[in-house]
Amino acid sequence: VGLVLDAGMEEDLRVRHLQVADATRASLGLPVVEYIVTDTPLQ
Incomplete structure (x- = not known):
């Protein structure tokens, strides 16, 4: 399984994910x- 994270996501939300x-x-x-x-x- 891999994840694709949005570049527009806030850093703290990325860490949480x-x-x-x-x-x-x-x-x-x-x-x-x-x-x-x-x-x-x-978008």
Whole structure:
């Protein structure tokens, strides 16, 4: 599983999303392997 995060997202919200991904990996064993941030904000 990979994540695509919007470049327009606030930094603290991005960190929160990554924390949830880490928690999901640890508690449910989901294979969250990487994430990317878009080059420009999505509309």
